[in-house]
Amino acid sequence: MSQEAAQVALFAPYCGGLSREGWLQRSLDQLALRRVSGLRPLHPNGAHRFELSWTYGVAPQQPSQCELAFPDQPDIRYSFTVPTHHLVCWLMDLLQDRAVSGGGDLPESFWRWLILGEAPPPVSS
Template sequence: MPPLSEAALRALFAPYCGGVAREAELLAALQLLNQQEIQGFRSVEGGLGHPYILSWVAVRSPLEATTCRLRFPERSDLLYDFELVTYQLVSWLMDCREEEHGSVDLPDAFWQWLLLGADPAVEG
């Protein structure tokens, strides 16, 4: 199946990811989604931080589950494999932030969900 156009993806994901109010962030996140990988850096207060690679399987629907893999190149023993609905991944990609040294990090909500099992649907 050919990939969906940017306009089609935007129309599919907008109702789940902030609509037109966050259109710029949604477009950037959909570009990342199509790359199927983000290489980031998680800063740690009082520490050096950790580079990571988050990859996922391509999907075409916001409600479709995607399989994700999180790896830390400097710590081969830390392996995280998980599934989640794709719109949640896109929401986290929308909230990525650029760090001081030019790398990208996923939002705290992602890390809380991953490490503590916090429900991403609950704002807090």
């Protein structure tokens, strides 16, 4: 078994099972890059650019240290620690959003967790 296949097998139970295997693989590739940029839409119009960077654990339950920054508002930064599988799931959703709609936003569950302290929803496999 290749290292990539082993990593997918390790994270799949935490990240939607093999039904989202393609997005999981892309997310693990992004995880290794240690950063991603995106765009948070504002309603009714406009958007905030953001950059999420991290140091990550190699196993799903290991912690990832993350920092969220807004390039147009350099004084606003959020630092937080989450299990690596949460970060991987959020990256899966961001990459899927980017591919499907051209957006590149983190999922609503991320923003609700960050701002309101809501627990991320469980992922069904």
